[in-house]
Amino acid sequence: MRINLTSVFVDDQDKALRFYTEMLGFVKKEEVPLGEHRWLTVVSPEQPEGTELVLEPDAHPAVKPYKTALVADGIPAASFAVDNVHAEYERLHRLGVQFTKEPLATGPVTIAVLDDTCGNLIQLAQYHRRVASTAPSPGTR
Template sequence: MKINLASVFVDDQDKALRFYTEVLGFVKKHEVPLGEHRWLTVVSPEEPEGTELVLEPDAHPAVRPYKEALVGDGIPATSFAVDDVRAEFRRLRGLGVRFTQDPVDMGPVTTAVLDDTCGNLIQIAQQR
């Protein structure tokens, strides 16, 4: 068994697609119209056949309060692996990304947390 899909709930699929591709560097994999929304996924350019991240509309009534509670408590919705957290932090800050946690060494990992502009906090993590 392996992970095929993971979702992040977003408040605007177009804005999310721009952020996740143009800023974070993911690549659009699927875009299928589904009424008001789309089945919209991105993948890592390093693993184009790997796990797809679904940019899932946050239209369900339970989702927005859930997202707001996570953000309010500073809890990331998900985590992405990077080779060098500090380098990625500098690159993303240079692109105007807002971080809620600068890089921190936490035992065997270094992490930082960013705002994805779509209602989520996202952690980036480097295994040491």
């Protein structure tokens, strides 16, 4: 089993597409008209056949209160891995991206949190080392 799609709810698909491609550097993968909205996905240019991020319209009545609560509590809607949080922070900051949390080392990861301009907080994460699994090895008890 693997993750194929994941979504972020956005208040404007055109604005979201510009932000996620022009600012964050993702590339558009799918765009299928569906009435008022579109099936719109982006992917990492490093993994064009990898997990797709759906820029999902936030039209459902439950979504806006959910997004508002997450932002009010400082909870990111998604987390994206980067090789160097400090470099990405500087690059994006120069482009005018607003951050709610500057780079902060928290154990095995350094994070920063940005505002995607579409109603979400997005975390950037640089993993310094992988945390070893605490599950027993097969055959051990």
